[in-house]
Structures are given as C-alpha cells and as structure tokens.
Amino acid sequence: MAETRQWRLESRPVGEPTHENFELVTVDRPDPGPNEVLVETLYQSVDPYMRGRMRDAESYAEPWDVGDPMKAGVVGEVLESNADAFEAGDVVTGELNWAEHAVADAGELRRVNPDHGPISTALGVLGMPGVTAYWGLNDVGNPKPGDTVVVSAAAGAVGSVVGQLARLGGARVVGTAGSEEKIDWLTDDLGFDAAINYKETDDLSAAIDDACPDGVDVYFDNVGGPITDAVWPRLNVDARIAICGQIALYNATEVPTGPRKLAKLIESRAKVEGFLVSDYEHRWGEALERLSTFIRNDDLRYRENIVDGFENAPDAFLGLFEGENAGKQLVKVGEYDG
Amino acid sequence: MAETRQWRLESRPVGEPTHENFELVTVDRPDPGPNEVLVETLYQSVDPYMRGRMRDAESYAEPWDVGDPMKAGVVGEVLESNADAFEAGDVVTGELNWAEHAVADAGELRRVNPDHGPISTALGVLGMPGVTAYWGLNDVGNPKPGDTVVVSAAAGAVGSVVGQLARLGGARVVGTAGSEEKIDWLTDDLGFDAAINYKETDDLSAAIDDACPDGVDVYFDNVGGPITDAVWPRLNVDARIAICGQIALYNATEVPTGPRKLAKLIESRAKVEGFLVSDYEHRWGEALERLSTFIRNDDLRYRENIVDGFENAPDAFLGLFEGENAGKQLVKVGEYDG
Incomplete structure (x- = not known):
C-alpha cells in the first residue's frame, strides 16, 4: 500500500517552539470515502496563527491535539475523487494536514485556477x-x-x-x-x-x-x-x-x-x-477579484519565500518568529506538472 | 467695590492632588462687557477629567495655567446682563471659573428651566x-x-x-x-x-x-x-x-x-x-429629552452628593479619587430663591 508522511504535534511548546515539538511519521496513504477527495500536497503554508493552535487553550480555533497531524493551508492536486465537483488533476486549496497526501471532504476545498497565476499564490497574495x-x-x-x-x-x-x-x-x-x-x-x-x-x-x-x-x-x-x-x-x-x-x-x-x-x-x-x-468568508471572491486585477496591472507585487522539501516544514514555521521571511512563507512539497 | 472669591491653581500636582495645589483668593467682582453676563454661582461641579487639566501636557482640553482660576461646570443665576438673551434672575449653566461670581459671554451659556427639576441636575443627570x-x-x-x-x-x-x-x-x-x-x-x-x-x-x-x-x-x-x-x-x-x-x-x-x-x-x-x-454637542437636546422623560416616570434615579460652601470645593474634588461620592459630586456655593 502507498505511504505518505505527516508532521504531528509531538508536544506543546513552552515559549518559543522548537524542533522537539514536531514529529515526522510515515503512515498508509488514506483512501477517500464518499464525496471525499485524495489530494497530493504541492505547497503547504506556515503562518503565525498556528502558534495559537499548538497551545492547549481555548481560542478562536480549536487547539491541535498532541499526537495528531497538524493543519495547514495547502495547495494540491487531486489524485482520486469520489466527489462530482472534482476530478483527478484538479488543483485545489483548503485546510488539510501537514502531510504529503490527505483526504478531504469536497465541501472543504476551493478550486484554484492555474491560468490566474502561479498556484502557490492561492496560499498568499490570492489566498x-x-x-x-x-x-x-x-x-x-x-x-x-x-x-x-x-x-x-x-x-x-x-x-x-x-x-x-x-x-x-x-x-x-x-x-x-x-x-x-x-x-x-x-x-x-x-x-x-x-x-x-x-x-x-x-x-x-x-x-x-x-x-x-x-x-x-x-x-x-x-x-x-x-x-x-x-x-x-x-x-x-x-x-x-x-x-x-x-x-x-x-x-x-x-x-x-x-x-x-x-x-x-x-x-x-x-x-x-x-x-x-x-468572518469575511462571504466576501472572499470580491477581495480576490480586486487583488488579481491589481496584480495583473503590476500595481500589487508579492514575494514568496519557498523552502523546498516537506521535511523542512518545521524550519519554515520556526523562521516566522525570527522574522526571516519576506512575503509569504511556503513549503514546496510536490511538483506541479499542469 | 463688590468682591468675589476664586479658587486658583497654585501648583501642578505630582501624583495625587493635595490642598497645596489650590489657592483661595479674593478679587474684585468683574463687570460684564458687551454681550456678557455676570453670573452668581449656585452650584459648582467637580469632575475626574479636571485632573487632566491640572497637568502641563497636551490633551483634548487645554491645561490650566498656574496662577489662573480653574474652570468648572456651574449652575448660576444671572445678576447683570448686557446680552439680549438673558436677564437678571435667569438660571444658566456653562463652563465658568471656580468662583462665587464670574463673567461669561452669552454664547457660552445654556438656559436652565427650573420647572424641569432641581437646577443642580443641570450639572449631573441632566447635564x-x-x-x-x-x-x-x-x-x-x-x-x-x-x-x-x-x-x-x-x-x-x-x-x-x-x-x-x-x-x-x-x-x-x-x-x-x-x-x-x-x-x-x-x-x-x-x-x-x-x-x-x-x-x-x-x-x-x-x-x-x-x-x-x-x-x-x-x-x-x-x-x-x-x-x-x-x-x-x-x-x-x-x-x-x-x-x-x-x-x-x-x-x-x-x-x-x-x-x-x-x-x-x-x-x-x-x-x-x-x-x-x-463630540455629541449637536445631539445634547435629544439626550436631555430622553433622560428627563425617564426621570419623570421614575425609570431613572439619581443621587447628588452636595458639599456645602465654596471654600470646600477642593475637598469635594479630592474626594473623587477616594471614591467617596455616590452619584454626582457638587459644591453648593449660593442659595437659589427662584
């Protein structure tokens, strides 16, 4: 059976997070159930808000459980689909696992149009x-x-x-x-x-x-x-x-x-x-339309700081607190051939 | 010539204000000029915001100058008027000196209707x-x-x-x-x-x-x-x-x-x-109308804590920082015979 790798929360950080808080595990690649999709991660986002989810405290987002895979914004390619809305080869974005592959309900995914710009922007300037x-x-x-x-x-x-x-x-x-x-x-x-x-x-x-x-x-x-x-x-x-x-x-x-x-x-x-x-979920499209127009006219510029390799995701996250990144910090996990 | 008493800012407080920051002086009673009115103070207000004006720092209100009479909300009776809008015997309110008598431009005064309730409320629940x-x-x-x-x-x-x-x-x-x-x-x-x-x-x-x-x-x-x-x-x-x-x-x-x-x-x-x-100057009347209706219907109650005697004005002010007052803290300065 095919395998995949996941980053799990090994322990909750006290103060500055360290590598010891993260564990890389290899598991069987999950199978999509009804109305679910198997996604191969191409880019994974790391964001400051994730620090809050590592904490065991009520906040606007549920804390992550120790031992579970962490969650991240992901852009990926559909490998298998049991949902009418998606087919293999589609590029999608959503909140998935810190993982090379993950299964998601079709309702949690948003389609990314590769003609609108580099697909990685769906996690940054157009995300x-x-x-x-x-x-x-x-x-x-x-x-x-x-x-x-x-x-x-x-x-x-x-x-x-x-x-x-x-x-x-x-x-x-x-x-x-x-x-x-x-x-x-x-x-x-x-x-x-x-x-x-x-x-x-x-x-x-x-x-x-x-x-x-x-x-x-x-x-x-x-x-x-x-x-x-x-x-x-x-x-x-x-x-x-x-x-x-x-x-x-x-x-x-x-x-x-x-x-x-x-x-x-x-x-x-x-x-x-x-x-x-x-709270602006219902006005997401309005913002994307304006932002992509600004980008097309070169009125809005962006930078991406891309760390290569899924194994380096914790490094990319920890760098956020050192102020290392200019622009959007991403992890490149897979190759897009579209 | 008739005299009057004023409280002046003797020195700026460091930390908690004390009696040493206040000086009681007797001066000639001022004469009203054109469009001015001579007011006899009946009630004087003391308020927490006054602490800011004793400070030598820019704020939303000009600081008071050392050696000058301090300012306060006052309800008083018109003794002499050179303004068409007021005549002797009228009850008025405005920001005047901490003083038994003061002269004010007619434009700075608001009329108080004694039929609407105790005139002191113009410094409190209806002020x-x-x-x-x-x-x-x-x-x-x-x-x-x-x-x-x-x-x-x-x-x-x-x-x-x-x-x-x-x-x-x-x-x-x-x-x-x-x-x-x-x-x-x-x-x-x-x-x-x-x-x-x-x-x-x-x-x-x-x-x-x-x-x-x-x-x-x-x-x-x-x-x-x-x-x-x-x-x-x-x-x-x-x-x-x-x-x-x-x-x-x-x-x-x-x-x-x-x-x-x-x-x-x-x-x-x-x-x-x-x-x-x-910032709500233009909506003052709207608030007063609602508040006085609530009071008439006994839906809104108020208390006044009245210190008797102009010489006790600093005591009344200092008491604000001890949390001594329930309701509106006032100083009774003169007798209203209306």
Missing part, C-alpha cells in the same frame, strides 16, 4: 493572507486619501499587501520590518513612503514621529509589543487600529505586560478593533 | 455626566436586549446613568463600586442585576465570572486598571468597549503598566472606542 489584508485594511482600518497608514510586519505576507493597497488608495504608507533588505524592498519596490528597521532603531518613537509628521490615522497591527507602544502616542483624532496579529507576544510564557493604552483612546476618540478573516 | 452616559452607552456601547453590560464606577455620576439606561434597554447589568452602601444602592434602588465591591473582593476575575455567566457584551469603562483587566478575558465575540474615563490612572507619576490586552480583541473581534461628550 488567506491577501484576503486578510484586503478586508482588514478596507473594512476595519478604512483609510482615506491623504491618511497616514502604519503597518507592522510590513514585509510579511499580510503587511506587504496592506501597505500597497493603502498606497493605491492614496494614503501615506509607513511600514516596520526587521532587516535592511526588507526595508529596501518596501520603499524601492512596493512604494512605501517610509520604512523603519525596528531592529536597528534605538528610538522607535522618534522614528515613528519622523516618518509620520502628520500623525497616524490608521494602524494595521500584525505584531503588538514595543512597535505598537511606539505608534500609540501618535494616533490622530478618530484613528482606527486594526488588530490582525500580535506575533511579538505569541511565544510569551507569562502574561505579557506593557504600558496601559486605553486612556489615549479617549483623547483621540480612536477605535481599536480585532478581526478574523473567517 | 454633562448624563449626556456622556447616554451617548457613550447608546452610540459607542450599543447594547442589545439580553446583552450583558458591565459598567465600572457604577455608582458615579456617569456610571449610575449608564447602568439604568442599559437596564431600560433590556440588558443584564453588572456594576463595580467601592463600598457596600453603593452596592446596595445599585442593586436595591437602581435595578442592577449584580454589583461587585472591588475593594472587598479578593478575586475580581472570579467575581466578574460569577456575575456574568454569559460573558460580557458591552463594557463601559470609567476606571481602567485592574477592574478593566478582570473584565477583559470575559469579552464575548463582537463585544464593544466604550472608554469614557480611566480614573484609576489619572494620578500616576510613571507610565502605568499592565497586561497587554490587544490579542484578546482578535479572538473576540471586539471593538474598543474612546469618546468625548463634546
């Missing part, structure tokens, strides 16, 4: 991160032309799209990132008005002041922690803060503390709102 | 605190019938109105306050479903859990600090948090720190919004 950026910026942040928009983790899969969409909407765009190479990409290729290398900046508050002479109207926060602390005092009247992620805090082993922030909201009448892309 | 409660709850908090609404400083001038309005709207209402006498008032007279004496509670989180078995949908925050920390983990999906005040932090001499709170907003998709009643 969850792109849609997160689109609705988070436009529905929660809601920038107006001339506004100053600050985005943290600006070179990441979400942040890089946020900044470019804000620029296209006529805003002044400032990003934070963790290397000179990323800073250059933001300002030279993506059209950011300014970018701050937070790792090389002694006085983050002064850097934000310099980059935002008219204050901050929209803050799109992927990071939390000291970067957010530095942006906060610069919030303008009626500022909007979209809380997308707080990666700076995800590995904390004690309750993270910092300056109390709520009083500033009174003076500025600012609004802070957390959001989840899953 | 700034009542309007703050009305629009902060209804426009920012926006509770639905069946929601759980938590309000901090629930026995205060704003909080007591917030809780009753929420109850009238069909919400489950939980308040926090700092004495058993206040707790009894909230639950026995004002119809709160539960009230927590934060000074006598070892485990505030457990107390909030007990009082809010279905979580918290709306949190109206007057206080900040540990009470807010205890409410935060109980926020439901789509919760709204209206930030009205943060009195627990106003006397801090260093940047107050506490648990970082933004990650919870992602999971709960909750919205935190600061507001100022001055």
Whole structure:
C-alpha cells in the first residue's frame, strides 16, 4: 500500500517552539470515502496563527491535539475523487494536514485556477493572507486619501499587501520590518513612503514621529509589543487600529505586560478593533477579484519565500518568529506538472 | 467695590492632588462687557477629567495655567446682563471659573428651566455626566436586549446613568463600586442585576465570572486598571468597549503598566472606542429629552452628593479619587430663591 508522511504535534511548546515539538511519521496513504477527495500536497503554508493552535487553550480555533497531524493551508492536486465537483488533476486549496497526501471532504476545498497565476499564490497574495489584508485594511482600518497608514510586519505576507493597497488608495504608507533588505524592498519596490528597521532603531518613537509628521490615522497591527507602544502616542483624532496579529507576544510564557493604552483612546476618540478573516468568508471572491486585477496591472507585487522539501516544514514555521521571511512563507512539497 | 472669591491653581500636582495645589483668593467682582453676563454661582461641579487639566501636557482640553482660576461646570443665576438673551434672575449653566461670581459671554451659556427639576441636575443627570452616559452607552456601547453590560464606577455620576439606561434597554447589568452602601444602592434602588465591591473582593476575575455567566457584551469603562483587566478575558465575540474615563490612572507619576490586552480583541473581534461628550454637542437636546422623560416616570434615579460652601470645593474634588461620592459630586456655593 502507498505511504505518505505527516508532521504531528509531538508536544506543546513552552515559549518559543522548537524542533522537539514536531514529529515526522510515515503512515498508509488514506483512501477517500464518499464525496471525499485524495489530494497530493504541492505547497503547504506556515503562518503565525498556528502558534495559537499548538497551545492547549481555548481560542478562536480549536487547539491541535498532541499526537495528531497538524493543519495547514495547502495547495494540491487531486489524485482520486469520489466527489462530482472534482476530478483527478484538479488543483485545489483548503485546510488539510501537514502531510504529503490527505483526504478531504469536497465541501472543504476551493478550486484554484492555474491560468490566474502561479498556484502557490492561492496560499498568499490570492489566498488567506491577501484576503486578510484586503478586508482588514478596507473594512476595519478604512483609510482615506491623504491618511497616514502604519503597518507592522510590513514585509510579511499580510503587511506587504496592506501597505500597497493603502498606497493605491492614496494614503501615506509607513511600514516596520526587521532587516535592511526588507526595508529596501518596501520603499524601492512596493512604494512605501517610509520604512523603519525596528531592529536597528534605538528610538522607535522618534522614528515613528519622523516618518509620520502628520500623525497616524490608521494602524494595521500584525505584531503588538514595543512597535505598537511606539505608534500609540501618535494616533490622530478618530484613528482606527486594526488588530490582525500580535506575533511579538505569541511565544510569551507569562502574561505579557506593557504600558496601559486605553486612556489615549479617549483623547483621540480612536477605535481599536480585532478581526478574523473567517468572518469575511462571504466576501472572499470580491477581495480576490480586486487583488488579481491589481496584480495583473503590476500595481500589487508579492514575494514568496519557498523552502523546498516537506521535511523542512518545521524550519519554515520556526523562521516566522525570527522574522526571516519576506512575503509569504511556503513549503514546496510536490511538483506541479499542469 | 463688590468682591468675589476664586479658587486658583497654585501648583501642578505630582501624583495625587493635595490642598497645596489650590489657592483661595479674593478679587474684585468683574463687570460684564458687551454681550456678557455676570453670573452668581449656585452650584459648582467637580469632575475626574479636571485632573487632566491640572497637568502641563497636551490633551483634548487645554491645561490650566498656574496662577489662573480653574474652570468648572456651574449652575448660576444671572445678576447683570448686557446680552439680549438673558436677564437678571435667569438660571444658566456653562463652563465658568471656580468662583462665587464670574463673567461669561452669552454664547457660552445654556438656559436652565427650573420647572424641569432641581437646577443642580443641570450639572449631573441632566447635564454633562448624563449626556456622556447616554451617548457613550447608546452610540459607542450599543447594547442589545439580553446583552450583558458591565459598567465600572457604577455608582458615579456617569456610571449610575449608564447602568439604568442599559437596564431600560433590556440588558443584564453588572456594576463595580467601592463600598457596600453603593452596592446596595445599585442593586436595591437602581435595578442592577449584580454589583461587585472591588475593594472587598479578593478575586475580581472570579467575581466578574460569577456575575456574568454569559460573558460580557458591552463594557463601559470609567476606571481602567485592574477592574478593566478582570473584565477583559470575559469579552464575548463582537463585544464593544466604550472608554469614557480611566480614573484609576489619572494620578500616576510613571507610565502605568499592565497586561497587554490587544490579542484578546482578535479572538473576540471586539471593538474598543474612546469618546468625548463634546463630540455629541449637536445631539445634547435629544439626550436631555430622553433622560428627563425617564426621570419623570421614575425609570431613572439619581443621587447628588452636595458639599456645602465654596471654600470646600477642593475637598469635594479630592474626594473623587477616594471614591467617596455616590452619584454626582457638587459644591453648593449660593442659595437659589427662584
């Protein structure tokens, strides 16, 4: 019988995850049941939100169980189908196992059209991160032309799209990132008005002041922690803060503390709102249509950081917390011949 | 020439304000100029926001200058008028000096109708605190019938109105306050479903859990600090948090720190919004009409804590930070004979 490999959660991390939390196992390749499809993974996504699922705590997503395969966004090719909607050779995306092969119910899969661009983009700029950026910026942040928009983790899969969409909407765009190479990409290729290398900046508050002479109207926060602390005092009247992620805090082993922030909201009448892309399920297509048009017109650029080989998936995930990736972090698992 | 007394800012407080920050001076009673009115103070308000104006820092309101008379909400009687809109004997309200007499431009005054109730209510339930409660709850908090609404400083001038309005709207209402006498008032007279004496509670989180078995949908925050920390983990999906005040932090001499709170907003998709009643200037009358109707029908109750004598105004103000007042804290300065 054919086999496949899976990454399972070996143990729950305390603080920063390590390789010891992951176990690579070889199992029999599963057979699809009625209305199910067998998918061969071509690309697997790794994302910061996964840190939350490794934890044994109630959150918006169920935690993963120790000993079970972990879950990830996957783009793959249908090998066998017992569902009318799909046939062998179709390219699909969905939340599947961290695995070379997995079985999924047809209802959990979305079709990927290879003519629309590289299939890997279904996990990045034309997938969850792109849609997160689109609705988070436009529905929660809601920038107006001339506004100053600050985005943290600006070179990441979400942040890089946020900044470019804000620029296209006529805003002044400032990003934070963790290397000179990323800073250059933001300002030279993506059209950011300014970018701050937070790792090389002694006085983050002064850097934000310099980059935002008219204050901050929209803050799109992927990071939390000291970067957010530095942006906060610069919030303008009626500022909007979209809380997308707080990666700076995800590995904390004690309750993270910092300056109390709520009083500033009174003076500025600012609004802070957390959001989840899953709440925009019904508006997914609308975002994809706009994003793909921007890409076709070269108004929106993206980068993918692809680690080759399924065995390297934990490396790719752990790198997220080191700020190693510019753009979307992916793992290439199989070869697409389409 | 007739004289009057004023309280002036003698020095800026460091931490908790003390009597040494206030100076009582006797000056010539001012003469009204063109379109101005001489007002005799009958009641003077003291409010937590005044702590911010004693500070030499930019905020939503100009700081007071050392050596100048401080400003307060006042209800008074017109003694002399050079304005068409007012005549001697009229009762008016506005932001005037901490003084027994003051001159004001007619445009800064609002008429008080003594037939609508005790004139002191123009500084409380039918004034700034009542309007703050009305629009902060209804426009920012926006509770639905069946929601759980938590309000901090629930026995205060704003909080007591917030809780009753929420109850009238069909919400489950939980308040926090700092004495058993206040707790009894909230639950026995004002119809709160539960009230927590934060000074006598070892485990505030457990107390909030007990009082809010279905979580918290709306949190109206007057206080900040540990009470807010205890409410935060109980926020439901789509919760709204209206930030009205943060009195627990106003006397801090260093940047107050506490648990970082933004990650919870992602999971709960909750919205935190600061507001100022001055932004509702154009909707003041709408709030007053509703509030006075509720009062006439005995659906809305209020308390005033009146300190007698202008010389005791600093005492009344300092008491705000001790949590001494239930309901609206006022200073009675003159006798109304109307």
